[in-house]
Every structure is written in C-alpha cells, then in structure tokens.
Amino acid sequence: MKFGVVVFPGSNCDADCYHVIRNVAQQDVEYIWHQQHDVKGFDALVLPGGFSYGDYLRTGAIARFSPVMPAVIEFARRGGPVIGICNGFQILLEAGLLPGAMLRNRSLTFICETVNLRVNRTDTMFTNRYAKDQILQIPIAHGEGNYYCDNDTLKRLQDNQQILFTYCDSEGRETEEANPNGSVANIAGIINEQGNVLGMMPHPERCSEPILGGSDGLGIFLSVIDWCQGVSRK
Amino acid sequence: MIRANIYVTLKKGVLDPQGEAVSRSLQVMGYQGVQEVRIGKFIQIVLDSDDPEAAGRQLEEMSDKLLANPVIEDFRIEIVAGE
Amino acid sequence: MKELTYRQMGLLDEEYQQIKAILGREPNYLETGMFAVMWSEHCGYKNSRPLLKMFPTEGPQVIQGPGENAGIVDIGDNQALVFKIESHNHPCAIEPYQGAATGVGGIVRDIFTMGARPIALLNSLRFGDLENARVRQLFRGVVAGIAGYGNCLGIPTVGGEVYFHPSYQENPLVNAMCVGLVNRDEIALAVASEVGSPIMLVGAKTGRDGIHGATFASEELTDSSAEKRPSVQVGDPFMEKLLIEACLELIREDLVAGMQDLGAAGLTSSIAETASKKGLGVMVDVTKVPLREEGMTPYEIMLSESQERMLIVPRPGKEERIAEIFAKWGLDAVVIGKVTGDGMFKVYEGEVLVGEVPVTALTEGCPVYVRQGIEPPYYQELKAYDIDNLPDYDLQEALLQLLSSPNIASKKWVYRQYDHQVMTNTVIVPGDGDAAVLRIKSTDKGVALTTDCNSRMVYLDPYRGGKLAVCEAARNLACCGARPLALTNCLNFGNPEKPHIYWQMQNAIRGMADAARVLNTPVVSGNVSLYNESTTAAVFPTPVVGMVGLLQDINQRCTMSFQDEGDMIVLLGQIRTELGGSEYLAVCHRIEAGEVPDADLDEESRLIEMLLELCAKGLIKSAHDISEGGLAVALTESAIKGQMGFRAELPGTAEQVTQVLFSEAPTRVVMSLAAENLEAVEEIASRYQLPLTILGRVGGRRLMISNGGHMLIDLDLDQAAKTWGEALTCIMK
Structure with a gap:
C-alpha cells in the first residue's frame, strides 16, 4: 500500500514518518507538497509534526488553508485513513476534521519526554495491533498540546468512544500527575466519528525501532497497513 | 472598579515574523491588497481602584515591567470603564 | 571624521590613522x-589571532x-x-x-x-x-x-x-x-x-x-549597554x-x-x-x-x-x-x-558610488595585537591556599549537598524543553550518557557529541584547566564508545587589554593546544568572545570545548547507567586525592582555591584507547567519567540512571576518605561489568598500564560506601534520585 506524507512549509517530522513507513514498516511512501491539489493514488495520509508556518498566529491555522487541504478533507470524507501527529493533529483541528482546539501546555514550556499512553480501543484501523488497555511508552514534544473542548463535545467524544489514547501512569490510571500538558480528560489522541481520522500529540514515529529505546509506536502504522490490506484481526 | 485595555505591539522597525508569515499567506489566499500585517497582544485588566490617575500610573508600570517587553514592544493603555 | 564618531563605532585612534593611510584619504x-565592524574582535580576531596559532589544526x-x-x-x-x-x-x-x-x-x-x-x-x-x-x-x-x-x-x-x-x-x-x-x-x-x-x-x-x-x-557590558537595546x-x-x-x-x-x-x-x-x-x-x-x-x-x-x-x-x-x-x-x-x-x-x-575600500584591507588588513600577559597575584595565592586542614564535614551530608548543587543536579528542567529526538537519530539522549550519541541512518555508524569546560579549574590554573577541558571532552566521548576526532572551541574571556586576562588566555589556549595535540583531536573551527566583563569583574575564563567522535558500530555504544544486579563496579585510573578547585570545596566549605589536579596526557590517551577497546569487545556495561563531585557523584549518577543501588568499598586510608570521594582529578572512569569479564578487563588494563580497582557491586535499593569496615554513606536510592533529579526544577518553579 502507499502512504502519503504531507509536507507543509515548516513541517519537520516529515522525514521521520517517511523513514518509519519505508524502512521499518516496509511500505511505499511519497511526500505530498502542500501546493499539490490532489492526493490521488494514496491509500493513507500522514500529516506530520513540526512547526508549519512557524506556528505563527495559531498552531496549524495557516497550514489549514494550504492548497492540498481540500483534497485531504475530501480523502477523509471518503473514509481514507488520515493520521495527524502533533502539528498534524493541530492542523486537523483547525481544518475541522476533528473537534476541539489546542492550548499552550499548562507549564507554558515546551515538553519533550516519554510518557505513558493507554490504548482505549482496539477495534479501530489505528489500534488493531494493540491490546485493550495496553500501556504504550511514546515521546511527546510540543508546546501546545493541551487539548481543549467544551463539555458537550467531551461527552460526545466519550459516548462515541472517540478518545483513542489517554495519558496515564505506569498502572494505566488517568491521573492528574500523568497528564503532561493539562489536556481535558487526559486526552492524547482522538478519532473522528467515522473512525478514519486520527489526531494524536505523541510521536509514534519516534519509537518504532528498538535502537531508539522502544517500538511501541510502530503498531499504529502496522494497524493501518493491516486494515488497508483487509487483514484486520478484529 | 476600573477596566483597562492594554494593546502590546512590536516596536516600529522590529521584525514581526508572525506578521510576515500571515501577510504572505493572506496574499497567497488571494487578498492582494494586503500591505502589511503586524500582530500584537490585547490584554484586559480589572483593577480594584477608584482613582483613574493612580490606576493609570499603575497600569503604566505593569506594562513596562511585565506586560510588554520594552526591548522590542510598545504598549498603549486605554481605560474603558470606571465606576 | 569626528573622533567621537569612530570611537563610538569601536575604532581606536591608531586604527583610524591606519585606515586613512590605506585609503590615502579620510574615510x-x-x-x-x-x-x-570588520576590525572588531568578533570578525577580525585582532587580539586572539596570535594565540590561536598555537592550536594543532591538521590530521x-x-x-x-x-x-x-x-x-x-x-x-x-x-x-x-x-x-x-x-x-x-x-x-x-x-x-x-x-x-x-x-x-x-x-x-x-x-x-x-x-x-x-x-x-x-x-x-x-x-x-x-x-x-x-x-x-x-x-x-x-x-x-x-x-x-x-x-x-x-x-x-x-x-x-x-x-x-x-x-x-x-x-x-x-x-x-x-x-x-x-x-x-x-x-x-x-x-x-x-x-x-x-x-x-x-x-x-x-x-x-x-x-x-x-x-x-x-x-x-564590555556597562550601564549604558541597556540603551543600545535597539540593536537586538x-x-x-x-x-x-x-x-x-x-x-x-x-x-x-x-x-x-x-x-x-x-x-x-x-x-x-x-x-x-x-x-x-x-x-x-x-x-x-x-x-x-x-x-x-x-x-x-x-x-x-x-x-x-x-x-x-x-x-x-x-x-x-x-x-x-x-x-x-x-x-x-x-x-x-x-x-x-x-x-x-x-x-x-x-x-x-x-x-552613485558611496563607498570604496580594498577588500583585503577589511579582512587580512585587520590589525593584530600581540599583548603582554602578566600573571595575576591571585594565581599563586589561591594555589598555595591550605585545603589540607578543613573542618570536618559529614560525608553523607556533603554528597546530598553536591547532588542538589545546580552545577551537578540533573539538567532535566533544561533539556525537557528541547526537542532532542526529532530526526529520530538520538540513540543516547541527554542525561543518559557522558555524551550524546546519534545514529547515522543507513550505516552502522554513530557520532558522539559533547561540550565541556570546568571554568573554575581554568580560573585557578588556566594551563591545567585548558588541558582538563580537552581531556574531559575526549574522555566523555570514549565513555560512550566513540573515538574522539576533532574539536571546536568557544573562547570566552574578559578584556584582553588587561594583562591578567591576556595571561589567562595565553595559558588556557596553550593547555588546550597541548592536550589536543597529544589526544589527536585537532581544532577545526571556533569562535572568540572577549570583553565578557561586568562593572565589577571579568567572568571566569571559559574556553568551551565542543568535540565530535565516531563509533564505527553503534551497537558498541555505552551509557552511564548500571545495568544488572550483581555486576562488578571498578575504577579505571588512579586513586587520586587532590581536592583543589572541586565542587566539594565550593559547596561544602565555600572555598574556591587549591592546586588544580593535572592531567597526564599520555595516561589520558591510554585511558581513551582502553575504553574504546572495552566497548568494541563488549566487556563493560556502563562507563561514567569522574568530574564534578568526584567518585561519589559518579557512582551515584550511574546508580540513579540505572535505578539500581550499589555497595562499594572505598580504597585508601581512613584519613583520605573525603579526598578519595570528592576529588575531581582527571583520567578516571567508573565502570560496571559482568563478573565473568573482570579478568579480561584486568588484563587489558595492565596492557595499557592503567590501574584498575574493584570498588564493589551493583544491587539493592541503597547507595552504600564503606571504608575499612566503616559505613561512610548509606543513602536510599530514591532519596538520592529525588534530591538530584528535582533540585533545579524546584529552584526554577
């Protein structure tokens, strides 16, 4: 199958995602320049991390108006898998593909460290390789990852089981201390109602090889591949 | 009570990377007339005080010390309501 | 041109005359x-150029x-x-x-x-x-x-x-x-x-x-510097x-x-x-x-x-x-x-032609000043300072004090704010090793990187301190298994027009040059920053060394963390007792003095070669060099990072325990290894003519150091980890 990694001016995890997909997950992958108008021929899209447009104005706010975005939105509407990581998540929020918004981290500082993440569902195209309630160790690296939404939205996310990943302690509890940035309900990653658009702040591409200290993140890429190739285990 | 609006803007001549990036993007989006964009901060403060003059001095001091970075920013105080 | 104008721009009277002579007219x-601007120290290196010639630059x-x-x-x-x-x-x-x-x-x-x-x-x-x-x-x-x-x-x-x-x-x-x-x-x-x-x-x-x-x-920074703000x-x-x-x-x-x-x-x-x-x-x-x-x-x-x-x-x-x-x-x-x-x-x-000068007059034409350094009085005075008769200080308390000193405490508050993983190459992340190690994708190679300088040592003895900076950088790379290749430096000093400052520069650079030559780490780039002074005094002379090293096989890398219960802990290098310039003296006795311990460059070079051989043969599980805080802190850091305690017996007499624990003398490394490899490591050490002392074993949840049957330090691992780990964060809250 073929992945597309969308490159915005200021994206900086594009090469990292490309590397994992090609060299670790062994799949076809191509960059998609933000000025392209279509995403034909791709089976899944990744909006990588970084600082598109310098994070100026609001994170993701300018990238959301890139020429490629209408095609990305159309791709998502038709059910194609879209993963937004970190800045990619922020762009998906600005584009309205996912609900909510990002605020600055509670600490007001950029945070780069490895956190515990609980997998809340395994019957999705992004998590079928994991066990329910499995705890993943995945790095975060962001200054604005404090997920916010109003109570109605939160209730909808909960009712529809859209909260895929939550920050937790080593026992899997969603404690205040385990919440690195102040996100509502310890939210680290959510999917849309249809279940084909994932936004997450942690960086799975940074922990997909043992030499980097762990490969807990690889499952997300492999899950999508399995799902696309119709061998989903569920 | 005194309510004040404080506008913090980059000093004239100081590079505004945000403004430049937003300006370029607006042009790309087709807003050809955009000449310049400068981005600043807008701060609202409510003071427990009934002396507008003293409050003004205090706000001035706050802005100089904390709200604005005098190295690169200017500020303007607007007292909007007092009772 | 008015004198005021060119002086404000930073030119001396004689420099202005020189410019007139070059142009044959008033500029x-x-x-x-x-x-x-071209003849400023920053661009023209007019004060430092003659000194920089001392550095080896080839290889x-x-x-x-x-x-x-x-x-x-x-x-x-x-x-x-x-x-x-x-x-x-x-x-x-x-x-x-x-x-x-x-x-x-x-x-x-x-x-x-x-x-x-x-x-x-x-x-x-x-x-x-x-x-x-x-x-x-x-x-x-x-x-x-x-x-x-x-x-x-x-x-x-x-x-x-x-x-x-x-x-x-x-x-x-x-x-x-x-x-x-x-x-x-x-x-x-x-x-x-x-x-x-x-x-x-x-x-x-x-x-x-x-x-x-x-x-x-x-x-120099003066009160009027604040007025120059628009130039930021x-x-x-x-x-x-x-x-x-x-x-x-x-x-x-x-x-x-x-x-x-x-x-x-x-x-x-x-x-x-x-x-x-x-x-x-x-x-x-x-x-x-x-x-x-x-x-x-x-x-x-x-x-x-x-x-x-x-x-x-x-x-x-x-x-x-x-x-x-x-x-x-x-x-x-x-x-x-x-x-x-x-x-x-x-x-x-x-x-309209508005300016015309010969290109080379701006670059090569920059004047060069060879100045006369004079040994400052403080040098002999502090060197002779009696540090042998200090009041007693509880050893465990001293270790805790050192662990919470901002100079030694974990720098997590800092590096947590830096994205240190983007590009997915960082194999040894900040805090885990004596240097950072990055893989080079699609090869087996890795590169190790470090910056080092103990400026207190340089202040107390610029020549020895300069040597120490280079040695420590090279040792840090070798502790990760990387061969040191070359260095860059940033020479931060005070006003070179002051003879005492110039003396510091001369001697620090000479020390760095000597070490770089012996360790085969030529200087390939660098920068000079002078006039680092405030209204009262100059900064400590701070010639920072940035060094790069190469691992042919990244799988041979080594960190500072203890790995397995029961592993042997050994000290590679001499048992040394010099306390001069140590963090212990500064933190526990408020003294910044004493004779700076010297590095034997030949021994340092053998130590580095031996570390590389040990890593290549996979004989050691951790390596951590002894620097700020001495042996006691080196052991503690390896334990904290490995989340494993240890039990160690300190060599030397009962009178020497403070010195042995806290001396920052160079050319020494704390290593851990599987017991079955001890013999092989001992053999290699004797081949390199380096002493190897068995200190103890990894294990348990306590940090225990004894000497001659007396328990000197018995600390809970978690307490040590908390003290060391949170000190800086607490201060910055």
Whole structure:
C-alpha cells in the first residue's frame, strides 16, 4: 500500500514518518507538497509534526488553508485513513476534521519526554495491533498540546468512544500527575466519528525501532497497513 | 472598579515574523491588497481602584515591567470603564 | 571624521590613522563603519589571532580546518561532519530569549552554508547565582529561546552543559554548537571564483536590526549597554527552516559556486569574505536590497544584522533555476551586485558610488595585537591556599549537598524543553550518557557529541584547566564508545587589554593546544568572545570545548547507567586525592582555591584507547567519567540512571576518605561489568598500564560506601534520585 506524507512549509517530522513507513514498516511512501491539489493514488495520509508556518498566529491555522487541504478533507470524507501527529493533529483541528482546539501546555514550556499512553480501543484501523488497555511508552514534544473542548463535545467524544489514547501512569490510571500538558480528560489522541481520522500529540514515529529505546509506536502504522490490506484481526 | 485595555505591539522597525508569515499567506489566499500585517497582544485588566490617575500610573508600570517587553514592544493603555 | 564618531563605532585612534593611510584619504561614514565592524574582535580576531596559532589544526581526519564557516572531519563512506561552536553572550544579557534564539540561528546557518544538513545542536551555558531573580529570568529566557528556535527548525538539541557561578551574574555565556552531516562531494565553500558572477541575496528583508552588533559583542557590558537595546535582533526560525531546505536543494543540484550566511557585520562581512579568498573585488548596489523599513541609509543597509539572510554566488547560467527553487519555498532572491576583478569593495546607491575600500584591507588588513600577559597575584595565592586542614564535614551530608548543587543536579528542567529526538537519530539522549550519541541512518555508524569546560579549574590554573577541558571532552566521548576526532572551541574571556586576562588566555589556549595535540583531536573551527566583563569583574575564563567522535558500530555504544544486579563496579585510573578547585570545596566549605589536579596526557590517551577497546569487545556495561563531585557523584549518577543501588568499598586510608570521594582529578572512569569479564578487563588494563580497582557491586535499593569496615554513606536510592533529579526544577518553579 502507499502512504502519503504531507509536507507543509515548516513541517519537520516529515522525514521521520517517511523513514518509519519505508524502512521499518516496509511500505511505499511519497511526500505530498502542500501546493499539490490532489492526493490521488494514496491509500493513507500522514500529516506530520513540526512547526508549519512557524506556528505563527495559531498552531496549524495557516497550514489549514494550504492548497492540498481540500483534497485531504475530501480523502477523509471518503473514509481514507488520515493520521495527524502533533502539528498534524493541530492542523486537523483547525481544518475541522476533528473537534476541539489546542492550548499552550499548562507549564507554558515546551515538553519533550516519554510518557505513558493507554490504548482505549482496539477495534479501530489505528489500534488493531494493540491490546485493550495496553500501556504504550511514546515521546511527546510540543508546546501546545493541551487539548481543549467544551463539555458537550467531551461527552460526545466519550459516548462515541472517540478518545483513542489517554495519558496515564505506569498502572494505566488517568491521573492528574500523568497528564503532561493539562489536556481535558487526559486526552492524547482522538478519532473522528467515522473512525478514519486520527489526531494524536505523541510521536509514534519516534519509537518504532528498538535502537531508539522502544517500538511501541510502530503498531499504529502496522494497524493501518493491516486494515488497508483487509487483514484486520478484529 | 476600573477596566483597562492594554494593546502590546512590536516596536516600529522590529521584525514581526508572525506578521510576515500571515501577510504572505493572506496574499497567497488571494487578498492582494494586503500591505502589511503586524500582530500584537490585547490584554484586559480589572483593577480594584477608584482613582483613574493612580490606576493609570499603575497600569503604566505593569506594562513596562511585565506586560510588554520594552526591548522590542510598545504598549498603549486605554481605560474603558470606571465606576 | 569626528573622533567621537569612530570611537563610538569601536575604532581606536591608531586604527583610524591606519585606515586613512590605506585609503590615502579620510574615510566617509559608511567606510568607517565597514572598517569598524570588520576590525572588531568578533570578525577580525585582532587580539586572539596570535594565540590561536598555537592550536594543532591538521590530521588525516581533517577535511577543513579553521578559516571557513565551520570545520569538517571525515567519517568514512564519503561522509563528513561539519561543526562549529559560537557565542551569543552579549545579546543574551540584553534580551535573553531573542539573544539565544538568534545565536542558534547563526550557528545553524554556518553549517548549512557549507552544504551540510544540520543534525544536532548543543549548547554551553553559564549564569550567575540562581538565588538572584534576574539570573533566573535570564536562564529561563535563554533556555526558552534556544528551545523556541531549535525546536521549530526540527534540529534536535542533544547535549550541552550549564554551570552557575557569581562571576557570570551580569554577563551570562551562551555558546551554541551545531553539527551537520554532508557528503564529501557536496561540500560548499564561501568562495566567489568568477569575475562577472552575480551576487544574490535571499531570505528575510533587511531592517535596522543589530547595527553594530559585532562591535557591541566586543565591548564590555556597562550601564549604558541597556540603551543600545535597539540593536537586538529578532529571530524567525520559520524563515530559517525554509532557507535550510532551499539552500540544500541548491547544493544537491550543484547550482552554486559560493554560499555565505549573513551574520555579524551583515552584508559587509559576508561579501568581503566571499571576495577576499581569491583576491577578487565586488560591487553592490544597496538600492537592490529588499528593505523592511523606509529611509535606510547605505550605512544601515551594509551593516544591518537582520537574521535569516544568505548570500549566493550562482554557477554561471544557473540563476533562473535558483530563483525557481527559492520561489517554491516562498523566498525571494534578488541580485544585488557582482564579482569584479579589481580587488575593490564598491558600494553604490543606484548610480552613485558611496563607498570604496580594498577588500583585503577589511579582512587580512585587520590589525593584530600581540599583548603582554602578566600573571595575576591571585594565581599563586589561591594555589598555595591550605585545603589540607578543613573542618570536618559529614560525608553523607556533603554528597546530598553536591547532588542538589545546580552545577551537578540533573539538567532535566533544561533539556525537557528541547526537542532532542526529532530526526529520530538520538540513540543516547541527554542525561543518559557522558555524551550524546546519534545514529547515522543507513550505516552502522554513530557520532558522539559533547561540550565541556570546568571554568573554575581554568580560573585557578588556566594551563591545567585548558588541558582538563580537552581531556574531559575526549574522555566523555570514549565513555560512550566513540573515538574522539576533532574539536571546536568557544573562547570566552574578559578584556584582553588587561594583562591578567591576556595571561589567562595565553595559558588556557596553550593547555588546550597541548592536550589536543597529544589526544589527536585537532581544532577545526571556533569562535572568540572577549570583553565578557561586568562593572565589577571579568567572568571566569571559559574556553568551551565542543568535540565530535565516531563509533564505527553503534551497537558498541555505552551509557552511564548500571545495568544488572550483581555486576562488578571498578575504577579505571588512579586513586587520586587532590581536592583543589572541586565542587566539594565550593559547596561544602565555600572555598574556591587549591592546586588544580593535572592531567597526564599520555595516561589520558591510554585511558581513551582502553575504553574504546572495552566497548568494541563488549566487556563493560556502563562507563561514567569522574568530574564534578568526584567518585561519589559518579557512582551515584550511574546508580540513579540505572535505578539500581550499589555497595562499594572505598580504597585508601581512613584519613583520605573525603579526598578519595570528592576529588575531581582527571583520567578516571567508573565502570560496571559482568563478573565473568573482570579478568579480561584486568588484563587489558595492565596492557595499557592503567590501574584498575574493584570498588564493589551493583544491587539493592541503597547507595552504600564503606571504608575499612566503616559505613561512610548509606543513602536510599530514591532519596538520592529525588534530591538530584528535582533540585533545579524546584529552584526554577
């Protein structure tokens, strides 16, 4: 199958995602320049991390108006898998593909460290390789990852089981201390109602090889591949 | 009570990377007339005080010390309501 | 010209006379300004050049030594590392966030200017006492500035060092290092070669930023420094990111003959340096330069230090393709002048010639001052200070004090703000090893990177301290299993016109040079920052060493963490008892004195070779060099990082325990290894003629150190970890 990694001016995890997909997950992958108008021929899209447009104005706010975005939105509407990581998540929020918004981290500082993440569902195209309630160790690296939404939205996310990943302690509890940035309900990653658009702040591409200290993140890429190739285990 | 609006803007001549990036993007989006964009901060403060003059001095001091970075920013105080 | 004017620009009377003699006339305002910035210490190295000649700069591994934007060393397979360290001290004292951010921007441009993809950032920081609120504000601002810029570029900040001492109270040091990876056949040099070639300017528009920043950076900080505030530049990391990608695309397509970044002294410096290497001339029209502000004079345009700009000399006929690539990245490239054959630097404003000076007069013509150093009285006095008869200090209490000293405590508060993992190459992350280790994708190789300098040691004995800085850097790399290749340095000193300061420079540089020669780590690039003084005193002499090393096989890397219960803990190197200059004396006895322990360079070199052999053979599980806090802190850090306690028996007599625990004497490493490998390691040690002492074993949840059956230290691992881990975060809350 073929992945597309969308490159915005200021994206900086594009090469990292490309590397994992090609060299670790062994799949076809191509960059998609933000000025392209279509995403034909791709089976899944990744909006990588970084600082598109310098994070100026609001994170993701300018990238959301890139020429490629209408095609990305159309791709998502038709059910194609879209993963937004970190800045990619922020762009998906600005584009309205996912609900909510990002605020600055509670600490007001950029945070780069490895956190515990609980997998809340395994019957999705992004998590079928994991066990329910499995705890993943995945790095975060962001200054604005404090997920916010109003109570109605939160209730909808909960009712529809859209909260895929939550920050937790080593026992899997969603404690205040385990919440690195102040996100509502310890939210680290959510999917849309249809279940084909994932936004997450942690960086799975940074922990997909043992030499980097762990490969807990690889499952997300492999899950999508399995799902696309119709061998989903569920 | 005194309510004040404080506008913090980059000093004239100081590079505004945000403004430049937003300006370029607006042009790309087709807003050809955009000449310049400068981005600043807008701060609202409510003071427990009934002396507008003293409050003004205090706000001035706050802005100089904390709200604005005098190295690169200017500020303007607007007292909007007092009772 | 009025004396006041050229003096304000930083020129001495005799320098002004010299300029008049060169031109055969009075220089005008623009020309005077051009000379002033080019003849500043920052650009011209007029005080340090004679001393820099002491450094060894050659070796089979060296592809490019000093003189270019950065040094280059060979790492095999047609690959090379490009690296340099640079200071941004004075701008940070005025505006810490932007000062630090633009410091990062500047050093990154130096690296990609040579055609290399920047792959890592490091930094070396010095601040005053954290008790002081202003110091905390500077520290917070600088760290945020480095993070803000580096994170946005997507270049991991993988290592560095931070120290605190009152001598830096008003004059913090902010040195940034960047390392890039390049294919040998894609190295770009800053040379204009053909007469008639156009000169292109690309990147940010030019404003009135940082005019006279270069001379500003070469002056002592005084109360009036605050008034010079408008000269602080604002960084735009987004623009820089676009420039990196666009410029590297030009290099890949082989479109440029010469590329040069605009740093200190702006257009003046970058144009002069591009033209002077081949003895060419240049003409530039300031009306072609895209401006951000109205009414800028030729003087302001030529001296502006607006960031994120690059100068490009295209290969003939490639201008159009270059413009295309820049357009793709949303950047404007304009032709602002051309290369000429007459050796003159001519500045036009439209049709009007507004300045004309010989190119080489600006560069090679910079005067050089050989000064006389005089040994300061403090040197013998502090050296002779009696540190043998100190009052008793509880050893366990001393260890806890040291663990919570900001100089020793975990720097997690700092590196947590830096993206140290982007690019997915960082295999040993900050805090886990004596150096950072990065893999090089699609090879088995790894590179190890470190910055080091114990400035207290350099202050107490510049010669020995200079040696120690180089030795520690090399030892740190070897502890990770990497062979030290070459170094870059940032020489931060006070006012060189003061004989005592010049003496510090002379001796520190001599010490560094001697060590670099023996350890085969030539100096390939560097930067000098002088006049680091406040109203009361100079900073501690701080010659920071940035060193790179190579692992042929990244699987042979080693960290400082204890790995398995029951492993043997050994000390490789001498049991030494010198306490001079130690953190223990400073923290527990408030004394900064004593004789600085010396490094035997031959022994250091054997120690490094032995460590490399041990790593290559996989005989050790951890290695951590003894530095600040001595053996006690080295053991504790290995335990904390490995989350495993230990039990150790201290060698030496009961009278020596304090010295053995806390001496910072060099050329020593604490290692852990599987018991079955002990014999093999002992054999190798005797082959290298290095002593090996068994200290104890890894295990349990306590840190226990005894001597002759007496328990000296018995600490809970978690308590030690908390003390060490949270000290800095608590202070910064």
